[in-house]
Amino acid sequence: MNFDDSPEEAAYRLKVRAWIAANKPDLSVLGPEDRVWTEPHKDLATRWQVIKAASGYACIGWPTAWGGSGGTAIEEAIFNQEEQTAGLRFSYFVTGLHMLLPAVLKFNDDDASRALVPPAVRGDTIWCQLFSEPAGGSDSAGLRTRAVEDGDDWIVTGQKVWNSGAQIADYGMVVTRTDPTVPKHKGLTAFWLRMDTPGVEVRPIKMMSGDAELNEVFLSDVRISDSQRVGAVGDGWAVIIFTLMNERAALGSGSGLSWRELIAMARNTPAGEGSAMDDPAFREWLADYYVDAEAIRLQTFRNLSALSKGEAPGPEGSAGKLLWANGAQDLSSRAVDLQDRFGLIDDPELAVANGAFHHRLLWAPGLRLGGGTDEIMKNIIAERVLGLPGEPRVDKTVPFKDIPSGR
Numbered sequence: 381m382n383f384d385d386s387p388e389e390a391a392y393r394l395k396v397r398a399w400i401a402a403n404k405p406d407l408s409v410l411g412p413e414d415r416v417w418t419e420p421h422k423d424l425a426t427r428w429q430v431i432k433a434a435s436g437y438a439c440i441g442w443p444t445a446w447g448g449s450g451g452t453a454i455e456e457a458i459f460n461q462e463e464q465t466a467g468l469r470f471s472y473f474v475t476g477l478h479m480l481l482p483a484v485l486k487f488n489d490d491d492a493s494r495a496l497v498p499p500a501v502r503g504d505t506i507w508c509q510l511f512s513e514p515a516g517g518s519d520s521a522g523l524r525t526r527a528v529e530d531g532d533d534w535i536v537t538g539q540k541v542w543n544s545g546a547q548i549a550d551y552g553m554v555v556t557r558t559d560p561t562v563p564k565h566k567g568l569t570a571f572w573l574r575m576d577t578p579g580v581e582v583r584p585i586k587m588m589s590g591d592a593e594l595n596e597v598f599l600s601d602v603r604i605s606d607s608q609r610v611g612a613v614g615d616g617w618a619v620i621i622f623t624l625m626n627e628r629a630a631l632g633s634g635s636g637l638s639w640r641e642l643i644a645m646a647r648n649t650p651a652g653e654g655s656a657m658d659d660p661a662f663r664e665w666l667a668d669y670y671v672d673a674e675a676i677r678l679q680t681f682r683n684l685s686a687l688s689k690g691e692a693p694g695p696e697g698s699a700g701k702l703l704w705a706n707g708a709q710d711l712s713s714r715a716v717d718l719q720d721r722f723g724l725i726d727d728p729e730l731a732v733a734n735g736a737f738h739h740r741l742l743w744a745p746g747l748r749l750g751g752g753t754d755e756i757m758k759n760i761i762a763e764r765v766l767g768l769p770g771e772p773r774v775d776k777t778v779p780f781k782d783i784p785s786g787r
């Protein structure tokens with residue numbers, strides 16, 4: 381496989397690099413405190429989304445029938461790389477455009493579903509994923525939020541948790557249990573809903589990094605029209621799997637602080653007679669880290685060539701997600717260690733690199749959980765990539781209502 385750009389791809393890269401340079405919003409308007417999920421940060425991200433949409437760069441790889449630009453997955457990846465290099469790292473629209481709306485459109489082929497797309501592409505709407513529950517995170521087939529049919533509607537009752545961006549989302553996708561008499565994977569059904577539907581209550585969770593990304597979402601007799609069902613009744617597990625494969629492929633493509641930022645910091649960090657870059661132990665660690673980062677980059681190319689052949693992201697995305705999340709924790713931990721006692725300073729006004737490494741260190745444990753924990757990624761790699769025997773699943777064929785719940 382040739383990892384260099386083809387002549388066409390190189391020309392496309394130059395074109396989008398020039399376009400991004402000419403159109404990118406001024407990032408200096410953001411102060412050190414204006415991190416992700418703050419209003420100024422979200423406003424800037426929205427402005428950038430509007431600019432991209434107006435020039436056909438918001439959803440490059442989507443078919444034009446879906447409101448995209450009909451480009452290739454490779455073109456979209458090139459644009460994303462150039463965006464990252466230009467410091468434009470925004471995630472508000474990823475859940476909608478790269479995880480949930482592709483699922484809505486895969487499972488539903490109707491006007492109401494297609495009408496959800498243009499506002500999301502333009503940055504007018506933000507989506508959130510309402511899957512995890514207090515008793516069902518890794519075991520998402522074990523979820524307990526129930527939906528009961530009532531004429532042309534469903535009445536949904538239950539609690540979701542750890543829902544990224546639910547506090548600012550306009551829409552959500554919720555997976556519910558519609559039939560407790562069949563085994564757990566078979567009785568699930570997915571719906572999309574507006575987050576201002578009566579009975580939906582969002583309660584933010586404060587994170588140790590200080591960020592306000594996560595939420596609990598309580599659903600009390602929420603009435604959802606059957607026309608908002610995603611896929612057939614009982615197809616919810618397929619919707620979950622499709623969405624999570626997209627999520628892991630997106631996460632595993634590796635975003636956030638990289639070895640480049642770490643090297644820049646190490647060069648400016650005094651140590652002994654020189655800088656931290658002269659420390660042999662640090663250099664040895666850095667070489668190992670670089671090898672993992674390259675593995676992620678090359679794995680992304682493999683995913684891309686599968687996508688360009690029209691294949692959906694597969695279980696191998698879990699390997700990228702596992703490496704990336706652990707690498708992010710390792711990198712930020714090293715960076716804070718290198719700063720010695722100054723690593724304790726988390727005030728963005730005073731800290732090295734505006735506290736970016738410190739902030740990442742407090743965020744990183746969440747990266748190893750969100751989108752599936754390390755252990756679940758390892759199970760997937762073992763069973764679905766390497767073909768090793770599956771772990772025992774004693775409740776797989778038992779009707780859900782007969783699985784002991786401890787209640």
Ligand SMILES: Cc1cc2nc3c(=O)[nH]c(=O)nc-3n(C[C@H](O)[C@H](O)[C@H](O)COP(=O)(O)OP(=O)(O)OC[C@H]3O[C@@H](n4cnc5c(N)ncnc54)[C@H](O)[C@@H]3O)c2cc1C
Pocket residue numbers: 508509510511512513514515516517518519541542543544545594745746747749750751752753754755756759
């Ligand atoms: C930053 C962040 C963002 C998130 N965003 C969202 C979101 O937008 N929407 C959403 O619905 N959810 C979201 N989540 C929830 C996330 O998907 C769950 O936290 C995750 O799936 C783990 O579930 P849990 O927290 O219930 O832990 P549990 O499933 O209770 O796991 C507890 C521990 O047991 C281990 N474990 C569980 N099962 C097995 C097994 N079979 N084999 C080996 N070990 C096992 C786990 O690895 C973990 O260490 C987010 C979480 C985080 C941290």
